[in-house]
Amino acid sequence: xxxxxxxxxxxxxxxxxxxxxxxxxxxxxxxxxxxxxxxxxxxxxxxxxxxxxxxxxxxxxxxxxxxxxxxxxxxxxxxxxxxxxxxxxxxxxxxxxxxxxxxxxxxxxxxxxxxxxxxxxxxxxxxxxxxxxxxxxxxxxxxxxxxxxxxxxxxxxxxxxxxxxxxxxxxxxxxxxxxxxxxxxxxxxxxxxxxxxxxxxxxxxxxxxxxxxxxxxxxxxxxxxxxxxxxxxxxxxxxxxxxxxxxxxxxxxxxxxxxxxxxxxxxxxxxxxxxxxxxxxxxxxxxxxxxxxxxxxxxxxxxxxxxxxxxxx
Amino acid sequence: xxxxxxxxxxxxxxxxxxxxxxxxxxxxxxxxxxxxxxxxxxxxxxxxxxxxxxxxxxxxxxxxxxxxxxxxxxxxxxxxxxxxxxxxxxxxxxxxxxxxxxxxxxxxxxxxxxxxxxxxxxxxxxxxxxxxxxxxxxxxxxxxxxxxxxxxxxxxxxxxxxxxxxxxxxxxxxxxxxxxxxxxxxxxxxxxxxxxxxxxxxxxxxxxxxxxxxxxxxxxxxxxxxxxxxxxxxxxxxxxxxxxxxxxxxxxxxxxxxxxxxxxxxxxxxxxxxxxxxxxxxxxxxxxxxxxxxxxxxxxxxxxxxxxxxxxxxxxxxxxxxxxxxxxxxxxxxxxxxxxxxxxxxxxxxxxxxxxxxxxxxxxxxxxxxxxxxxxxxxxxxxxxxxxxxxxxxxxxxxxxxxxxxxxxxxxxxxxxxxxxxxxxxxxxxxxxxxxxxxxxxxxxxxxxxxxxxxxxxxxxxxxxxxxxxxxxxxxxxxxxxxxxxxxxxxxxxxxxxxxxxxxxxxxxxxxxxxxxxxxxxxxxxxxxxxxxxxxxxxxxx
Numbered sequence: 001x002x003x004x005x006x007x008x009x010x011x012x013x014x015x016x017x018x019x020x021x022x023x024x025x026x027x028x029x030x031x032x033x034x035x036x037x038x039x040x041x042x043x044x045x046x047x048x049x050x051x052x053x054x055x056x057x058x059x060x061x062x063x064x065x066x067x068x069x070x071x072x073x074x075x076x077x078x079x080x081x082x083x084x085x086x087x088x089x090x091x092x093x094x095x096x097x098x099x100x101x102x103x104x105x106x107x108x109x110x111x112x113x114x115x116x117x118x119x120x121x122x123x124x125x126x127x128x129x130x131x132x133x134x135x136x137x138x139x140x141x142x143x144x145x146x147x148x149x150x151x152x153x154x155x156x157x158x159x160x161x162x163x164x165x166x167x168x169x170x171x172x173x174x175x176x177x178x179x180x181x182x183x184x185x186x187x188x189x190x191x192x193x194x195x196x197x198x199x200x201x202x203x204x205x206x207x208x209x210x211x212x213x214x215x216x217x218x219x220x221x222x223x224x225x226x227x228x229x230x231x232x233x234x235x236x237x238x239x240x241x242x243x244x245x246x247x248x249x250x251x252x253x254x255x256x257x258x259x260x261x262x263x264x265x266x267x268x269x270x271x272x273x274x275x276x277x278x279x280x281x282x283x284x285x286x287x288x289x290x291x292x293x294x295x296x297x298x299x300x301x302x303x304x305x306x307x308x309x310x311x312x313x
Numbered sequence: 314x315x316x317x318x319x320x321x322x323x324x325x326x327x328x329x330x331x332x333x334x335x336x337x338x339x340x341x342x343x344x345x346x347x348x349x350x351x352x353x354x355x356x357x358x359x360x361x362x363x364x365x366x367x368x369x370x371x372x373x374x375x376x377x378x379x380x381x382x383x384x385x386x387x388x389x390x391x392x393x394x395x396x397x398x399x400x401x402x403x404x405x406x407x408x409x410x411x412x413x414x415x416x417x418x419x420x421x422x423x424x425x426x427x428x429x430x431x432x433x434x435x436x437x438x439x440x441x442x443x444x445x446x447x448x449x450x451x452x453x454x455x456x457x458x459x460x461x462x463x464x465x466x467x468x469x470x471x472x473x474x475x476x477x478x479x480x481x482x483x484x485x486x487x488x489x490x491x492x493x494x495x496x497x498x499x500x501x502x503x504x505x506x507x508x509x510x511x512x513x514x515x516x517x518x519x520x521x522x523x524x525x526x527x528x529x530x531x532x533x534x535x536x537x538x539x540x541x542x543x544x545x546x547x548x549x550x551x552x553x554x555x556x557x558x559x560x561x562x563x564x565x566x567x568x569x570x571x572x573x574x575x576x577x578x579x580x581x582x583x584x585x586x587x588x589x590x591x592x593x594x595x596x597x598x599x600x601x602x603x604x605x606x607x608x609x610x611x612x613x614x615x616x617x618x619x620x621x622x623x624x625x626x627x628x629x630x631x632x633x634x635x636x637x638x639x640x641x642x643x644x645x646x647x648x649x650x651x652x653x654x655x656x657x658x659x660x661x662x663x664x665x666x667x668x669x670x671x672x673x674x675x676x677x678x679x680x681x682x683x684x685x686x687x688x689x690x691x692x693x694x695x696x697x698x699x700x701x702x703x704x705x706x707x708x709x710x711x712x713x714x715x716x717x718x719x720x721x722x723x724x725x726x727x728x729x730x731x732x733x734x735x736x737x738x739x740x741x742x743x744x745x746x747x748x749x750x751x752x753x754x755x756x757x758x759x760x761x762x763x764x765x766x767x768x769x770x771x772x773x774x775x776x777x778x779x780x781x782x783x784x785x786x787x788x789x790x791x792x793x794x795x796x797x798x799x800x801x802x803x804x805x806x807x808x809x810x811x812x813x814x815x816x817x818x819x820x821x822x823x824x825x826x827x828x829x830x831x832x833x834x835x836x837x838x839x840x841x842x843x844x845x846x847x848x849x850x851x852x853x854x855x
Contacts, residue, residue, distance in 0.1 A: 212422055215486075218376060
């Protein structure tokens with residue numbers, strides 16, 4: 001197990017390197033001087049000259065890459081000319097809201113989708129199945145911002161149960177934190193409920209036809225145990241995969257939801273950075289999102305070995 | 314039937330009728346079937362696929378598919394009516410009074426749960442034992458099914474055990490609460506012959522000790538002869554004959570039973586025409602060797618010798634049988650010869666030319682000379698192509714015109730005794746035996762020199778099997794083909810092979826003319842294999 005984990009972690013190193021190279025080249029290959037791009041429109045010639053030295057732009061490309069990598073390792077992602085702050089501090093400020101939102105959404109989505117999908121599989125072909133699958137189609141097709149504004153209109157404006165917008169850090173009170181996250185998480189979770197429920201249904205349905213389900217029934221187990229202990233556990237691998245992918249999409253794809261609900265997270269930061277042509281921040285965000293994908297993939301692979309004893313690498 | 318225990322049967326089935334869904338090819342899956350099982354007795358239900366034997370087994374357990382339902386008749390378990398009883402009551406009865414084991418030990422156990430826990434689940438559900446008591450009882454039961462090292466077996470996952478071991482776990486699970494009835498649905502069909510003999514012996518032993526009534530479902534008359542006290546013969550849902558094993562097998566009354574029994578291949582090879590001494594050699598292998606290995610960090614690891622030092626020869630018009638159990642390497646040899654995989658070492662001569670190192674166009678030209686028929690006719694034909702398209706695809710790849718290929722395909726359909734009109738139909742419109750005939754026609758369409766049959770009749774019912782074997786023989790004689798016949802079934806090999814090579818653990822342990830080998834086996838393994846064949850000593854009606 002540990003050797004597998006180590007091997008798997010080692011295997012991510014080349015991927016991280018490739019991402020770093022791409023992000024590095026991105027700026028070097030854009031037309032114009034990288035230093036003046038990074039420094040922004042308002043920079044003085046002096047600023048640019050300083051930056052050129054710092055980035056080592058007079059050196060050949062491989063040397064520049066080494067300098068760039070060294071800075072990354074030190075946690076130095078450069079400085080945003082837009083906000084006049086270090087990129088790393090901006091990102092660390094925005095990570096908490098986004099992570100909160102992503103986790104909240106994932107929990108809601110899983111809690112609803114997995115039982116719903118299992119139920120649909122168990123009641124395969126009945127009206128329950130059709131209702132669940134019908135909901136799933138709608139969930140896929142309605143855009144997040146429509147659901148978001150709809151929820152705001154009903155629950156915030158009309159019923160006044162929840163605030164319209166805003167975010168509160170967990171350190172300022174858990175209830176306030178949760179209270180403000182419920183609506184955005186609900187809006188965001190709809191598509192993931194649809195996705196995960198569908199995958200759960202397909203996966204459980206397949207497993208329900210397996211011989212060992214028949215064996216479990218022949219033992220005299222009640223349906224609930226057959227479903228939960230035997231079917232769901234065996235159906236777990238594809239479900240966990242889709243949940244993992246969902247989390248990755250969530251973290252890197254909350255742009256719309258965050259702007260609808262005015263949450264100061266990574267999504268908002270990304271949007272601002274792109275609009276402000278804030279290269280250092282964009283670079284850092286791309287790197288961060290890639291890392292999220294890599295780490296989540298790693299976690300999914302590790303989860304496989306825990307879920308299915310037959311999987312050994 | 315004057316035995317007093319028959320007066321208190323553990324299972325009594327009367328006039329059982331089970332309906333099929335409306336659009337099925339017949340009205341009833343089972344119609345008007347009656348039989349009973351006494352304590353300590355083994356009753357065999359025997360029949361071909363579609364005879365309804367498994368449907369009966371599942372109806373007893375209350376595990377019928379939703380589309381099927383019992384429309385008439387009664388099933389009494391120790392006097393208690395099961396038909397129409399509640400799902401809760403059925404659940405209480407399962408494993409406590411009736412246990413069941415299934416055909417596929419490979420898939421019948423939950424792959425993500427430890428074997429011991431799976432047995433333990435039965436106790437958790439049906440008893441109030443403490444967890445220590447349960448643990449001890451499971452270990453005892455694992456020991457009783459003669460598995461080595463019960464503690465290790467307890468904590469093993471199914472994939473870590475062999476097929477036979479898994480079936481033992483299934484048996485332990487089914488019998489741990491000492492049910493009065495054990496329903497065994499083809500429990501040894503998927504196992505090797507030596508493993509099968511051990512499992513049959515185990516079932517006999519445990520049911521004898523506990524006086525368990527056994528309903529044993531099988532298609533194999535050898536197994537019936539070995540195990541059954543009484544036997545019921547089913548044909549398309551109807552019971553055509555029911556009596557003691559001796560009566561039914563030695564003097565069958567119903568023509569269907571007679572036909573089935575006469576289709577069972579005999580253990581003794583028939584007298585065959587000798588292959589002329591001057592017949593040219595089509596295939597010869599010299600020290601053929603196939604090795605599998607996995608790489609880890611660039612180093613070779615887990616080297617497996619799948620086939621070692623295989624030197625065999627087939628002449629024109631001759632059939633060489635390679636016989637062995639699963640994992641013996643017999644299919645590996647077939648795949649090397651047909652170039653589905655590349656051999657590691659050694660030489661393969663086809664009509665005098667070494668083909669072991671071919672590549673590119675040479676290899677492509679070779680492919681039409683060696684053709685193969687696979688085991689499963691349901692999966693070896695593309696379901697989205699008509700049979701005709703499948704047959705002519707090969708020849709057309711080698712430049713034959715559509716018209717020529719079609720004309721040839723028509724001839725071949727007649728040769729395999731199918732109507733040429735069938736060329737426009739799709740595989741699902743044919744039965745299993747017919748599909749295998751199509752597969753044979755497809756192979757022959759390439760005008761091969763060597764025909765390889767890899768377990769080509771293993772998936773077929775015994776009566777169909779007999780027909781396909783006869784067909785293969787006729788074709789070989791008529792076209793003077795060289796044939797390589799891979800099988801696990803000694804009886805089948807005895808019927809069609811001129812020469813037989815017995816393989817074990819990748820090596821040929823015995824090789825010689827079929828008649829000699831069958832009548833006077835030399836190697837220990839061959840002898841063990843012959844001894845394990847079920848019903849070998851039973852005198853069947855002929």
